[in-house]
Amino acid sequence: SQTIHQWPATLVQPVGSPLSLECTVEGTSNPNLYWYRQAAGRGLQLLFYSVGIGQISSEVPQNLSASRPQDRQFILSSKKLLLSDSGFYLCAWSTGSGELFFGEGSRLTVL
Amino acid sequence: GQNIDQPTEMTATEGAIVQINCTYQTSGFNGLFWYQQHAGEAPTFLSYNVLDGLEEKGRFSSFLSRSKGYSYLLLKELQMKDSASYLCAPWGNTGFQKLVFGTGTRLLVSP
Numbered sequence: 001s002q003t004i005h006q007w008p009a010t011l012v013q014p015v016g017s018p019l020s021l022e023c024t025v026e027g028t029s030n031p032n033l034y035w036y037r038q039a040a041g042r043g044l045q046l047l048f049y050s051v052g053i054g055q056i057s058s059e060v061p062q063n064l065s066a067s068r069p070q071d072r073q074f075i076l077s078s079k080k081l082l083l084s085d086s087g088f089y090l091c092a093w094s095t096g097s098g099e100l101f102f103g104e105g106s107r108l109t110v111l
Numbered sequence: 112g113q114n115i116d117q118p119t120e121m122t123a124t125e126g127a128i129v130q131i132n133c134t135y136q137t138s139g140f141n142g143l144f145w146y147q148q149h150a151g152e153a154p155t156f157l158s159y160n161v162l163d164g165l166e167e168k169g170r171f172s173s174f175l176s177r178s179k180g181y182s183y184l185l186l187k188e189l190q191m192k193d194s195a196s197y198l199c200a201p202w203g204n205t206g207f208q209k210l211v212f213g214t215g216t217r218l219l220v221s222p
Contacts, residue, residue, distance in 0.1 A: 100144075
């Protein structure tokens with residue numbers, strides 16, 4: 001069966017520090033991968049998606065970047081965090097024909 | 112682009128029935144997803160409608176009208192554990208499964 005893991009689960013970082021959130025999927029090949037962000041009390045905002053290794057599409061220009069170094073690995077990064085980067089980050093995968101499967105989420109607080 | 116409209120918040124009592132509406136405008140249309148998200152957790156899949164009409168799945172049913180750009184989620188015999196946000200997500204025909212979510216409807220079930 002397929003599983004998705006993301007980490008860390010919780011992160012507290014100072015403004016201006018770097019960020020790296022990692023997500024891996026097991027049990028499937030060539031998944032579509034996604035990063036979403038949910039600010040407190042807000043809806044899910046699609047940040048990045050990827051259809052294959054090295055292929056990244058950005059939805060919203062911002063202080064973040066994403067990479068897909070391996071088929072089932074998706075990384076969200078920032079060189080210098082802003083206060084507005086605080087939120088609940090969710091990785092997800094799909095086969096492209098229906099349901100999205102979400103990871104457990106990573107809660108980032110930027111102070 | 113996509114426009115998705117849902118009520119921000121709804122309240123109901125245990126044992127009651129509640130209907131959560133969603134209207135959408137999207138470029139092309141493949142189908143519509145409903146997800147449930149408890150506070151602090153990742154969304155979980157509830158339903159996916161492709162054809163017009165009502166689809167029932169236990170206490171939850173989802174309705175779709177493609178011509179009207181309208182869907183609703185019907186929750187029967189409400190339980191306290193149904194207190195959560197309910198996210199409407201039309202799947203637009205972008206050539207790629209890029210799921211954009213509405214801001215969600217926060218449902219509070221009281222005793």
